[in-house]
Amino acid sequence: xxxxxATPKGAVASAAKVPTTISKAVVATNPGxxxxxxxxxxxxxxxxxxxxxxVLPGGLLLKKDILGSLTGEMVMYTxxxxxxxxxxxxxxxxxxxxxxxxxxxxxxxxxxDIPGLQVTVGDGTCDAIxxxxxxxxxxxxxGKVFEKPIAVKAEVKDGQVSxxxxxxxxxxxxxxxSEGKEILMQDWNSTLWMQNISIGLALHEVMPxxxxxxxxxxxxxxxxxxxVASHLNSIGxxxxxxxxxxxxxxxxxxxxxxxxxxxxAYQEAVSKSLDSHENTFGALATKYPNSLAAGASSxxxxxxxxxxTGAFAAVAIPAFMKYAERSRQIxxxxxxxxxxxxxx
Numbered sequence: 001x002x003x004x005x006a007t008p009k010g011a012v013a014s015a016a017k018v019p020t021t022i023s024k025a026v027v028a029t030n031p032g033x034x035x036x037x038x039x040x041x042x043x044x045x046x047x048x049x050x051x052x053x054x055v056l057p058g059g060l061l062l063k064k065d066i067l068g069s070l071t072g073e074m075v076m077y078t079x080x081x082x083x084x085x086x087x088x089x090x091x092x093x094x095x096x097x098x099x100x101x102x103x104x105x106x107x108x109x110x111x112x113d114i115p116g117l118q119v120t121v122g123d124g125t126c127d128a129i130x131x132x133x134x135x136x137x138x139x140x141x142x143g144k145v146f147e148k149p150i151a152v153k154a155e156v157k158d159g160q161v162s163x164x165x166x167x168x169x170x171x172x173x174x175x176x177x178s179e180g181k182e183i184l185m186q187d188w189n190s191t192l193w194m195q196n197i198s199i200g201l202a203l204h205e206v207m208p209x210x211x212x213x214x215x216x217x218x219x220x221x222x223x224x225x226x227x228v229a230s231h232l233n234s235i236g237x238x239x240x241x242x243x244x245x246x247x248x249x250x251x252x253x254x255x256x257x258x259x260x261x262x263x264x265a266y267q268e269a270v271s272k273s274l275d276s277h278e279n280t281f282g283a284l285a286t287k288y289p290n291s292l293a294a295g296a297s298s299x300x301x302x303x304x305x306x307x308x309t310g311a312f313a314a315v316a317i318p319a320f321m322k323y324a325e326r327s328r329q330i331x332x333x334x335x336x337x338x339x340x341x342x343x344x
Contacts, residue, residue, distance in 0.1 A: 006246040014040040018072040032080035033194035041072040069094040085166030099124040188238040200230035203273035262291040
């Protein structure tokens with residue numbers, strides 16, 4: 001862990017006045033991961049003072065009605081229950097303009113008749129069921145990652161505007177660690193905390209896709225990178241502007257914190273998933289019930305990480321491969337004197 005301190009100046013100093021109402025309320029729910037940011041809205045509006053106020057649908061003004069009603073607090077977090085879900089929230093002082101925008105925008109969606117989208121309109125609420133496979137996607141691979149319809153809910157209430165993706169789980173929750181509470185309960189201006197990161201659980205689903213997209217000569221390097229990333233159990237950082245300066249902390253935790261036997265079993269499970277493409281993590285929770293490896297082998301964590309990793313693999317890797325091939329074609333078309341040297 002590392003700490004730093006500096007002295008705040010100008011607009012940065014006003015960030016200390018932004019509330020942390022949503023962030024502290026979220027901690028009580030034992031989230032699986034949190035990203036929080038506090039932006040000094042007064043300083044932002046002062047910078048925009050000489051700019052013309054934009055008129056939004058319904059006659060609302062961007063600076064006066066929307067930006068002027070934000071507290072500056074932004075929080076994104078995931079649940080730690082049995083069902084994967086996540087929420088993004090903005091703190092607000094005045095709910096009226098946001099409710100008007102939400103009602104207007106949500107009311108237009110059924111008329112647009114978008115394939116794969118079912119919408120239920122309420123007063124200050126908008127519920128949608130999204131069948132990703134039926135949407136007009138930039139790449140059909142995304143439809144394979146999200147095989148089941150996703151619930152999405154937007155609402156304005158309790159001093160915040162929020163968008164929830166997935167069905168909120170009321171099942172068993174993993175308790176927040178002491179490091180997570182330290183980072184999230186203090187008045188930090190920017191925070192991130194994730195615990196029970198379980199990339200290894202998704203390897204048996206992601207590696208077969210990688211094997212078809214990545215050239216064989218590059219797979220060893222990819223496997224090494226994935227193997228290292230799968231050992232990350234928790235990560236967090238926090239930065240705060242306070243009266244005596246700017247403070248910060250950075251935290252990284254790995255599965256090496258387990259006992260030697262549990263850690264060795266986790267490493268073996270990762271290696272087998274990389275090579276055999278089989279889910280070999282099931283026995284960890286039974287054999288080592290109090291280990292970090294057992295905590296990371298929950299169904300919710302597996303589905304969430306598999307979805308995120310799968311989406312990345314489906315979109316980013318093919319795009320990178322196309323970019324690499326295009327670069328090779330461009331270089332081959334150049335005169336020999338302009339070509340970059342290649343390794344023997």
